[in-house]
Amino acid sequence: MPPLITLDMTQPLNLGELKLQILHYVCSGAYDSEVAKVLSEAQTYVEARTGEVSRPAIVLDIDETSLSNWEEIFHNDFGFFAEGDCDLNSKRACGQGDWDRSARAVAIAPTVDLFNAAKAHHVAVFFITGRRDVWGERDATEFNLHKVGYDGWDGLYLRPQESNEHSVAPYKTWARSDIEAHGYTIIANVGDQWSDLANGHAERRFKLPNALNRALAAGGWDHPQRATLAAPVAGTGHSLNQIDRALLAGIVEHGLERAFDAIAADVQRRGLTFNKDGKKIEGADANRAELRERFERFVERSMPLLRRLGILEAA
Numbered sequence: 566m567p568p569l570i571t572l573d574m575t576q577p578l579n580l581g582e583l584k585l586q587i588l589h590y591v592c593s594g595a596y597d598s599e600v601a602k603v604l605s606e607a608q609t610y611v612e613a614r615t616g617e618v619s620r621p622a623i624v625l626d627i628d629e630t631s632l633s634n635w636e637e638i639f640h641n642d643f644g645f646f647a648e649g650d651c652d653l654n655s656k657r658a659c660g661q662g663d664w665d666r667s668a669r670a671v672a673i674a675p676t677v678d679l680f681n682a683a684k685a686h687h688v689a690v691f692f693i694t695g696r697r698d699v700w701g702e703r704d705a706t707e708f709n710l711h712k713v714g715y716d717g718w719d720g721l722y723l724r725p726q727e728s729n730e731h732s733v734a735p736y737k738t739w740a741r742s743d744i745e746a747h748g749y750t751i752i753a754n755v756g757d758q759w760s761d762l763a764n765g766h767a768e769r770r771f772k773l774p775n776a777l778n779r780a781l782a783a784g785g786w787d788h789p790q791r792a793t794l795a796a797p798v799a800g801t802g803h804s805l806n807q808i809d810r811a812l813l814a815g816i817v818e819h820g821l822e823r824a825f826d827a828i829a830a831d832v833q834r835r836g837l838t839f840n841k842d843g844k845k846i847e848g849a850d851a852n853r854a855e856l857r858e859r860f861e862r863f864v865e866r867s868m869p870l871l872r873r874l875g876i877l878e879a880a
């Protein structure tokens with residue numbers, strides 16, 4: 566296993582060290598267990614909600630959500646090559662299109678579990694992928710999904726050739742509204758990129774961790790990546806604990822003005838409580854007050870540094 570290297574955030578990141586850190590993250594099993602945790606939350610929600618909604622549906626992204634392309638990503642040393650053939654026995658780059666058409670991606674097992682649980686509860690399942698609707702892609706994608714255990718989905722959207730926006734978000738938003746137009750209620754939307762989840766049209770969004778690659782979006786870094794990268798701020802004597810990371814992710818996602826209410830609502834929905842002086846804080850109001858205190862302390866203490874490091878945009 567490659568060594569875990571603490572990143573010095575006082576200088577621009579060294580790309581080679583960052584790759585080693587991501588290798589460690591994957592090889593140690595941390596990536597798989599973080600993915601599994603989010604999918605188990607999604608499954609719990611879907612199973613609880615199914616009886617309460619007429620024509621419930623879930624939406625799954627494909628790459629790094631339903632299928633893992635780790636073999637290709639590792640072969641390409643985290644690079645992206647749109648064209649060219651893919652021979653993993655060679656030392657040449659593996660072209661994305663050829664890799665997709667070879668249908669060799671493996672299952673993300675907890676997503677297969679979620680898929681099967683949804684089907685068992687009569688919840689419709691739709692795949693919405695950024696893979697292009699070009700020759701060979703649909704057949705290969707369907708073949709690959711079947712091969713690894715997905716069976717009986719209700720629809721598969723591929724990105725039309727004429728969809729040319731910078732981000733896949735507008736196309737994916739359209740696809741979800743199309744599903745709703747067919748009478749479904751989307752109770753859960755699961756993806757590894759924020760562009761999978763942007764713009765609503767789902768009761769709940771489940772964001773899988775993904776340090777492996779990022780679809781370009783207008784907002785710069787992927788939000789959780791910002792929070793993750795902000796964690797080992799070595800050399801500055803500053804690091805973020807888990808609560809601070811959640812606060813940072815909330816601020817990045819909702820903006821400073823609306824962050825507290827959004828985080829407080831999330832904390833309450835999850836039934837989370839705080840500890841103080843080794844004791845559990847009882848009662849919603851007392852926990853909200855504690856959250857308020859921690860939030861304000863975080864903003865005062867950490868925001869100037871996070872802005873200076875470029876992790877948050879300057880106000």
Ligand SMILES: [Mg+2]
Pocket residue numbers: 626627628629630756757758
């Ligand atoms: Mg994806």
